[in-house]
Amino acid sequence: MPTPPVVEIMTIGDELLYGQVIDTNSAFMGQELGKLGLRVRQITSVSDFADEIVAALDLARERADVVLMTGGLGPTKDDLTKHVLARYFGAELVMHEPTLRHVEGIFARYNRPMLEVNRQQAMVPSNCTVLHNALGTAPGMWFEDRGTIFVSMPGVPFEMKGLMKDEVLPRLQQHFQTPPIEHVVVQTVGLGESYLAEKIADWENALPSNVKLAYLPSLGGVRLRLSGYADGQPDLRGRMEALLPALRERIGDVIFAVGEVPLEQAVGQLLLERDLTVGTAESCTGGYVAYRLSSVPGSSRYFQGSVVAYSNDIKMRELGVKPATLAEHGAVSEATVREMAEGLRQRLGVDVAIATSGIAGPDGGTPTKPVGTICIAYADQHQTVSRQFSFDRGRQLNVEYTSTAVLNLLRLSLPQA
DSSP, X not given: OOOOOEEEEEEEOHHHHTTSSOOOHXXXXXXXXXXXXXXXXXXXXXXXXXXXXXXHHHHHHHHOSEEEEESOOSSSTTOOHHHHHHHHTTOOEEEOHHHHHHHHHHHHHTTOOOXXXXXXXXXXXXXXXXXXXXXXXXXXXXXXXXXXXXXXEOSSHHHHHHHIIIIIHHHHHHHHOOOOOEEEEEEEESSOHHHHHHHTHHHHHTSOTTEEEEEEEETTEEEEEEEEOOOSOSOHHHHHHTTHHHHHHHHTTTEEEESSOOHHHXXXXXXXXXXXXXXXXXXXXXXXHHHHHHTSTTGGGTEEEEEEOOSHHHHHHHHOOOHHHHXXXXXXXXXXXXXXXXXXXXXXXXXXXXXXXXXXXSSOOOSSSOTTEEEEEEEOSSOEEEEEEEOOSOHHHHHHHHHHHHHHHHHHHSOOO
16 A cells, blocks of 8 residues: 655644643644545644754654644744744745735724734745635745645644645645545444454454554543555445444444444434433532533433432432432442432433442542442333442543443443334
């Protein structure tokens, strides 16, 4: 298969290095570049110092065909990227009149005075190709120098995404004429990476030579990413999707979706298909399960509400948990979460209910119920199902793992359509 052009992503800004801003730009660019058959080899973060930016550019050109930069194009003194690039490529800054008119239009539209620093946004190196930024004041800049392409874009995520989609990706595709890579993602939950690999080893070994499998572990599950490379035959994606029935034969019970679909969305689709409503009774998760369910657009058609019953008094008063159950088994027990789920069904009048209770940490554990002891339950009119786990991964991860476990229990326990 052909060797794809190599891309390096360079993010510029002290705020990234200090952890004050999370770099979401690189993840987006990596995903979009992969669709075009362009391989990201390295992601580099650089501080707001001219010498360090130049040193990073020198290194990047030695290992990459394309260098995509974000950040440092704002109107303030610490935004150095444009000036550094002008010196690096031996150019002077000139006024780009179409960009100036665009910037003036933005300020006029919002009836705001335009300062000289805003006007300076339209200054660009004389030897760059200007990339129109429809969503902001700082244009993108495209340079070709000694066989390497350098592209500079704003660090503001929505501006960068607009430039990538409208300007950068089409130009890269035209320049390299690389056959795109097809990706098929299979979402799994409830089985660890090593166990999953063992179950599908024969299927993986039989994959065509132009299809590669990657294991991408995530919270409580693994994304299986099939990457297909053009081989001169038609309908590459269709041939990749034809591999999935054999995969389902081996691990169908842990597959919840094909595509970039979160678990809560997949569960919501099942509830819609079966015309069922759901509610949550939560203790250790503090409403996080309700948040995940309600984060899906259209979830009001099936998600009815939640009771966060952190104290035993609320468990008894709002959910009908029996005092004797708490006295005999404790708040963190399968007996208690079963009664929480059953009580919520009656309280909210929903078709199905799920419940959580546990010791999220960092303290509160006992020798018999250490930190990370988690109990979950599911209830409908025909059955109540409960499980106990140990998720000793720190408070926040315990909560997140619990939410994934109870959503998966809901998925597996729903009555068939």
